[in-house]
Amino acid sequence: MTTRRRFLQGAGAIVLYFNAPPSVRAQQATETDLPGSLAANPGLGTWLRIDADGTVTLSPGKCELGQGIQTALAQIAAEELDVSFERVTVATVDTAVSPNEAYTNGSRSVEVSGAAVRAAAAEVRAILIDLAADELGVGSTKIGVRNGIFTVAGKPSTLDFGAVVKNLNLARNATGTVSPKPRDRYQIVGHSLQRIDIPRKAYAEAAYIQDIRLDGMLHARVVRTGDCEAKLLPPANFDAVSELPGVVKIVRNGSFLAVITEREEQAVNAAKAMARLCRWQGAELPLQEGRISAWLKKAPADVKVVAERGAIGAGNILRTVSQEYSRPFQAHASMSPSMAIAREAEGQLTVWSHTQGVFMLRGAIARLVGLDEDSVRLINAEAAGCYGHNGADDAAADAALIAMQMPGKPIRLQWSRADEFLGEPYGSAMTTRISAGLDDAGRIVDWQFDVWSGTHSIRPAGAKRAAHLFAARQIAVPLPLAPVGNIPQPRGGGDRNAVPLYAFANQRITKHLIRDMPLRVSAMRALGAYTNVFAIESFMDELARAQGEDPFDFRIRYLHDQRAIGVLGRLREQMAAAGFDSVQAPGGVGIAMAQYKNSGAYCAVAMRVKVDAASGDIKLEHALCAVDIGLVVNPDGAINQVEGGIIQSASWTVREQLRLTASGVRSTDWASYPILTFPEVPKVEVVLIDQPNEPSLGAGEASQGPTAAAIANAVANATGVRVRDLPLTPARVKSA
Amino acid sequence: MTISLNVNDKIVQLEVDPDTPLLYVLRNDLELNGPKFGCGVAQCGACTVLVDGRPQRSCVMPVAAVAGRSIVTLEGLGSREHPHPLQTAFIKEQAMQCGYCSNGMMMTAAALLAKNKRPTEDDIRTALRGNLCRCGAHGRIVRAVSEAARNGHDGDTS
Structure with missing residues (x-):
C-alpha cells in the first residue's frame, strides 16, 4: 500500500533541506491561522509537487463531481505559482496521498480548498524563489517568476522551476507567512479557461470509474429490495443459480445478498434469478403518497427554536396570514447507477469509489468489514454527477463486503437503475408553515416559520457512522445505529435557509426534526434550502400581490444586505433587456431571491411560463438569473453550475416525486420517475455580478430554492392559481 | 457461439452468448469507453451507438442482432487527433x-x-x-x- 511518505519519495527530485529559506523563516504560524483546509493539512508536499520538467501536480482533497473543481483549483495554483495553467495537473483524491478535506459538499470547495491551494502555492513559490536566489547569487527580492521561469530584475533568467527542484523539499508545514498575489494582478483566476476534464470525456478516453478495468476483475450484483431493514426469509436455496453460466460465488451475510460472476451480463441474469427465489419481510410504509405532510406534522419530532428576534405578538398586528408549503421525497437520480471496485489482498482492502469523501468512507468501510482503518485505502474516481449523498457510498460498502469474500480478486459491483432508485438515500419530504402578522399599513411585523423534516445527513462519516451504510443494516449482526441528527445553524439541515434574509421586527423559526423517517433520507443538493426558500419566496410573493405591490420593491423594503438588493436590481435590468413583462403585470413571470445558507451565494431568478388552461401543464419558457458569488475563479464554470442548478430545480419543481405504495417506493426507472427532457427545459441566461474583492462563494446550490419559487410565482401570476405543494403537477395547477 | 462484429470499421470475432447486450460487449470485451451504462432499459440514451447510421440503445440490443452490421461508437466518431x-x-x-x-x-x-x-x-x-x-x-x-x-x-x- 502506498503511504504518503512513499508518494513524496516518489516525487523524485527531493532531498533533505534543513534550513528554511529566509522569506519563510518567520515564526511558525499556529495551524488554526492557516486558511481553509490548510489548517488541518499543513504539509505543503501534501498539496503540491513540482517535477524536474517543471510540471506541477496539485493534489487536493476535494473530488471532481462534474462541477469543475479540479479546473478551478488548478487555476488558483497556476496563478499563485506563476506557471502556465497547462503545466498543472490535478491528482485524484486518494486516502494514501491526499489531504483530508472531508466531504466535497455544501458548495464550499472553492472557499476552503481554494483558500488552502492559494496559500500553499504562494508559499511554494516563495520557497522556489529563495532556491533560485541561492543558485543565481542574487537577493530573493530581485527575483520574480513568469510562466515558470525565474526573472531577475524583471528580465528572464536561465533558470526555471525544474532547475531548482533538486533542492526543493516540500516535506514541511506551511507557515502562513507568505502573502498571496494581489487580486489586481490576476491573469488566470477570473478567466473562463476550458475545463481540464472535458476533452477526455468528449473523446471517450478513460475518464470515469466505469472505465477502470483491472486484470482478473469479476463482476457482481446485489439482490435486495429498497428497504434496508427488510429481512431475507428462509428457505432461500440458490443451488439452481449456482449452476447458471459464469457464476463464481453467491455471497450471503444475514440479509445481504450478492452474486459474483465472470462476465457482467451473467451477473445481471444471476441476480434476476436470485431475486425470483427471495422472499423478504419488511414493514409497510406508514405514510401514503399525497398525505405526506399530514404524516410529518403528526410524527414524533424534536422541536427546537433555531432563531428568534424580538417578541412574537409584540407588534401592532392587525391581521395574520398563514400558509403551508411542502415538498415530497425526491431522488438524486444520478445518470450513472452507483458502482465500485474493491480488492482484498493480504489483509489490505483497496476500494475505488465515486464517493464525495474518501477519508470518511474509509473509516466506515473499515468498521463494516472489520479491518483497521490503516488497512483500507479509498481511491476516488469520477462517475456521473451525484448532487449529494446518493448510492455511491453504499455501493462501495457492498463491493467491499463482496471483495472480502473473494480474496485477491478485484470485484466490480454495479447497481442496476432500480437498485439506485430504490437504494439511494432520498431528499427528505418536508412541510413548512408560515404565519405573518401585518400591521395597519400591511407591513410584516411578526413572522413565524415552522419546518417539519427528516434529517439531511446520514452520511457514513467514519467508523462511528458506518451503521448508516445500506449493507450495515442487512448483515447478520447489523451495526448499532446512532441517532440521526441535524446540521446545526447557521448552515442548518432541514432548517437551512429557514431563517429569512428579510429583517422582520419579531420572528421565531422552529424546526421539527423527525428522527425516525419511514424512508432513508440524506443530503440532496441544497438540503432544506430548496423547500424553505420555495416557501418564504412564495409567501412573500403572495403578500406583495395581495397588497398590489411590486414584488421587487416589497422584498427590498425588508432587506438591509446590499448584495441581496444588488442581485434583485441586476435581475430587474435583465428582465427589461430580455423583454419580460413587468413582474407586477398579469402574465407569466415570477421572481425569487435567496442567499444560500444565509452565508453563501446571492441568487435571484426570474422565470417566464405559459400555462395550458385545459391541461394545467406548465411550459417553462425562459429563466433569467443574477448571481453574486464574490471573487469568481472561472466565470463560465460558475455559470454552468448555476444554469444546471436552475434546470435541475425546475425539473424537481414541476415533475419530480418519489412514487409510493404501502410496500415501499415504486419509482424504479425513468418512466416511474420522469425528469424534464430537452423539449421541456427553459432557455436559461445567467449573469455574474463582479465582486473581485469579496471572498469566493460556491455556485452549485444557490439557484435551487429561488428557481422553485420563481416558477410557482410565475404560475400564480399567469393563472391566479397558487400551488403550495411540490411538484406543481398539471392536476394541482388545475384544481388549486 | 462466435459472433463477428464490425465496430468502428474493425472486424472483431467474439465468443459470446448471442443474447448478451451489445453494451457489455463494447465496454467489457472491446474496452470501449464511449457507450455508458445508464439504465439498462433503453430509457436514458447514455449507451447510444450508431448501427448502420441509426442511433440505437446498445443496452437492450442483443449482440447477435447486430452481427455483420456497421457499429460506430464515440471512439469511431473522432479522437483527439481527428476530432469530429x-x-x-x-x-x-x-x-x-x-x-x-x-x-x-x-x-x-x-x-x-x-x-x-x-x-x-x-x-x-x-x-x-x-x-x-x-x-x-x-x-x-x-x-x-x-x-x-x-x-x-x-x-x-x-
Missing part, C-alpha cells in the same frame, strides 16, 4: 458538467446531422428528447450541436 465537429463543439461550448450523458448526446446528434445539415434549435431538442441529462447542460448541448452543424459536418457517420 461535434467533439470539437462540445469542448468549445463546454457542453457538459459530469459528461456522462455526452456520449448519447453526440451519437444521437451525429445521426441528426447526417440527415439534417442545418437543424433548428427545435429540431435539435426534438432529436434529443429521448436522451436524459441530469446536470442541466441542455442549453449548452443544443448550442454545441448547432455549432457543429455550422462547422461543415460532412454527414458521413457510417
